Amino acid sequence: MMELREFNNQVHPTPDYPSPYGSQHSLRLRTVPPQETSAVQFDWASPPEDAEDSNEPPNLRELPLHMGLKRAVWQVQQMKIPVVSSSWNIKQSQTFRRFCEVAKHVLSYFVLWKRGIQKIGGHFGGGVQSYFLFLRFLVILNFLSSLLIAGFVLIPSIVFRSMNFNSTIPTTVNLTGVEICLQYDPKPDTLMVFITYFLDLISGTGFMEYSYLFYGYYTNFNSMVESNGFSYNIPLAYLLTAAFYFLFCFICMIIRMGGTARVAVVTGGGATGGYSALVFTGWDHGLQEDRTTKLKQSNFRYRLQVDLEEERLKKKSASLTLSQTVSLYALRVFLNMVVLILIGATFYGIAKATQFSQLMKTTGFKGLVLQYLPSMVITASNFVVPLLCDKIALLEKYSASTTVILALLRAVFLRLVSLGVLLYTLWEQITCEGDISKQNCIPCNYYYDEYKCWETRVGQEMYKLTLFDFLITIATLILVEFPRRIVVDHCSCKLTQWVGRQEFLVAPNVLALVYSQTVVWTGALFCPLLPFINTIKFILFYFCKKITLFQNCQPATRNFRSTTSNFFFLLVLLFGWMLATMVLLYSVTKIHPSYGCGPFRFSPTMWEVVPQAAEMLNSTSAEFLFYMGSQKFSIPLFIFSCVLLCYVSALTSVHGKSVALLKSQCKLEQRDKQFLVRQIEELNATVQKEQREPQQPQRETDTATRWNQHDNYAFDRDEDPRPY
Amino acid sequence: MGNKQTIFTSQQLDAYQDCTYFTRKEILRLFHRYRDLAPQLVPLDYTAGPDVRLPYELIGSMPELKDNPFRQRIAEVFSEDGEGNMTLDDFLDMFSVLSEMAPRDLKAYYAFKIYDFNNDDFICRSDLEKTLNRLTRNELTEDEVRMVCEKVIDEADLDNDGRLSLEDFQHMIVRAPDFLSTFHIRI
Secondary structure (H helix, E strand, C coil), X not given: CHHHHHXXXXXXXXXXXXXXXXXXXXXXXXXXXXXXXCCCCXXXXXXXXXXXXXXXCCCXXXXXXXXXXXXXXXXXXXXXXXXXXXXXXXXXXXXXXHHHHHHHHHHHHHCCCHHHHHHXXXXXXXXXXXXXXXXXXXXXXXXXXXXXXXXXXXXXXXXHHHCXXXXXXXXXXXXXXXXXXXXXXXXXXCCCCHHHHHHHHHHCCHHHCCCCCCHHHCCCCCCCCHHHCCCCCHHHHHXXXXXXXXXXXXXXXXXXXXXXXXXXXXXXXXXXXXXXXXXXXXXXCCCCCHHHHHHHHHHHHHHHXXXXXXXXXXXXXXXXXXXXXXXXXXXXXXXXXXXXXXXXXXXXXXXXXXXXXXXXCCCHHHHHXXXXXHHXXXXXXXXXXXXXXXXXXXXXXXXXXXXXXXXXXXXXXXXXXXXXXXXXXXXXXXXXXXXXXXXXXXXXXXXXXXXCCHHHHHHHHHHHHHHHHHHHHHHHHHHHHHHHHHHHHHCCCHHHHHHCCEECCHHHHHHHHHHXXXXXXXXXXXXXXXXXXXXXXXXHHHHHHHHHHHHXXXXXXXXXXXXXXXXXXXXXXXXXXXXXXXXXXXXXXXXXXXCCCCCCCCCCCHHHHHHHHHHCCCHHHHHHHHHHHCHHHHHHHHHHHHHHHHHHHHHHHHHHHHHHHHHHHHHHHHHHHHHHHHHHHHHHHHHHHHHHCCHHHHHHHHHHHHHHHHHCCCCCCCCCCCCC | CCCCCCCCCHHHHHHHHHHXXXXXXXHHHHHHHHHHHXXXXXXXXXXXXXXXXXXXXXXXXXXXXXXXXXXXXXXXXXXXXXXXXXXXXXXXXXXXXXXXXXXXXXXXXXXXXXXXXXXXXXXXXXXXXXXXXXXXXXCCCHHHHHHHHHHHHHHHCCCCCCCECHHHHHHHHHXXXXXXXXCCCCC
16 A cells, blocks of 8 residues: 555655745745646645665565566666665565465465366356355365264274274173163175165165164274273264364364455445445456356346335335335235245154154165155255245345345255254154153163164164255256256247246355255264265265356356355354254263164263263373363353453454544545645635736735734745745 | 576566566466467567567457456556557556456556546546446446446545545445455456
8 A cells, every 4th residue: 555655646746835834924825836737636645754664675566557667666676685785684585485476386286176166257257156165165174074083983993893802891881671772783684686785775774784884883992902002992082083073163164254254344244335336346357258248247237227226115115104014014924924834834744754754664665765755855845945935025025135135044944944853853753752761761761672773873864864965966957957958948939938047046055055064964973974975975066066057057147245145154054063063962961872882882871981081091180171071160161251252342342443433534534635625726716816916916915924024023025925 | 497488588587576476387378378369479589578569459359358348448557558559568467467366455556547438547427337338238228327326426435526536446445345356357
């Protein structure tokens, strides 16, 4: 900014006449150079000459000069350098800068899919590009999580199992009365028909059930080769890896949200200055291709017309009569009830489907359909209900932007809560509605007859949801999008032209990603390989979506505000994470693990392994850890978090106030400048008028001289104040 | 970095590196893009600093620019003669400012010059009307154009002189979060 002001100085030099403030002449008699016009250009913004170290070379790239001038300045700099004493510093900083650039250039090769996403942005704009950036973020997150899980849980299990260690029953556990719970034999028949093999693959049963994919295969290898003094506590590793995985995802999301939130806060949410921002920053100069730019221009026209229309509607609605307002609100309340009833019916359908599929026990193809019933109901509702909500929203007569936000919120609510309903139904059945004194739950604290290994069952449900989501996406691609394009391109009847080519809608696609990721988080504890499966699924999504984008889709006709929406999508992802965390915390601390399978089979809850392991440390660490976990510690922790919260919120409010103050100062400065310029113009006018009437000022000069002589002793009578 | 290229002297490459946001490789790549527009006019040896100027028609036919409604203004602003005929220096300058590494203030300065059609250092109503027509391919009605121009000047003009100065423009850009990503041409 400094450089720009200096440049301003060069272009508009300060006028060369005595300044009004420092001289002894009165303002009225100030001389004006004859060539000065009324277009006076002051540079009030020029900074005072502070003692800047001239050793710091100005950053040439930031100067808004032509390249020829910049190179001339560069050459002058190069010649100056040997003379200045700290030239070694400058050379060092230069080489460091070059090194940073080269490093950045090399690192950019490691960015996944950089060219592909750039090409998408060039052809379809920032909104669609933000979907692919979000997808890339999730792919990297899942990949790193699967590495984490593989390193700490999977590989040690494989190693120990291959070394043929037997799982030991700790002597502290009392197993009388629960022998029936220990029976669990999922080993499949060795002779299998191919169709059974395929059915097992996609439903996670049979040979898939007793494998590393699910919780049930991991055992509680606890004490290792004593001679090496090496011991690896698998149950503890399993639990802590799951906890750390959640924490890692949380931190990644917060960091990414911080970046987008910072932009939103600085620009004040972007709500004000809509038209000017749209006109000057709305055009994406990176767009190429004639078709895209024509569409973008129509999009612009549409957007401006919609905004003007909204203004008109607002004016109109502000002038509605009382009866009209009341009827409008009554209509809105009624339609909201309709939407709630619709969503409620969906939840009921999901609950019933889940109960039905859990209790039926047929095999073969019919059994497969029954197993996938909850997934099918959820997917169908996620497709149908938002469509209906969109149609209902049209009747509600909100402004265009409110309609979009409302539709998104409803879709998010539907998706996440339907998953919650599925989980709730499962919980109901597994824990006999939380009441362990019920008939079915008596010996084992969970519904033993149906769920010999309930964690694996939950894992299987999540696995099926993930797989079904993937299959449906691919099926939609092949069976809906490609045929639609073929029909639209080759058949020129009016109906097909009205339907038109597929549009890549960003919001529903991003919500689908959020839903898949929530399913993976929920299932990660029970199906440790699920993040890895999800990584592969998302990578395939990238390629499939890219192909369908370029082959079948047209650019969106409605604009998409990518910056605020990025923050919104990360927020929704955070909600999904919270849902998964609640499930994790509940199942770790409240439900009794299965006796027949898994690494926690001999603890009353999964959490118990942690205090048991802490006891084995030396006494000071054990005491410290127990103190941290006790209730006594919660009070200082609470007080500390309150203090931190107060500090951060005070900081936020101070920053906000200073931003507002600086903005008003800016405005004030502009007005002051304008006022002073007007004053000077008036003075110019009066002085020029005096120039044309030489007689009158003579008397005035004498009186003025006497007046001034009275005040200013240093005034020289010989100096003629009249212009030359 | 081996000095195997003979197009520029190493001093010239250093100067370009310090004056633009490009690395050596990118500068050479851009030189070849420039040359590809007119191989018979642009020599392969720039060590003597030849004065080669490509006419605007060639610049405006580049795939990155040919569909941009503001391509003529962009070429005029960055060319030394103000007519859109660009030397290699102008070419590098243009893509450096339009690259993703240029800071917001620099981009805002040039964006202001691009939208200032009559080059009077102010964006007045006629400049705004021309901008709007380019943005919407002349498909807005007179009334709508007038209303939008009024709204824009209302929102952005801080010193109330009926036109936007550079300071008004920069102040408005600060509040627009998408500016850095939209005022960006990938090459």
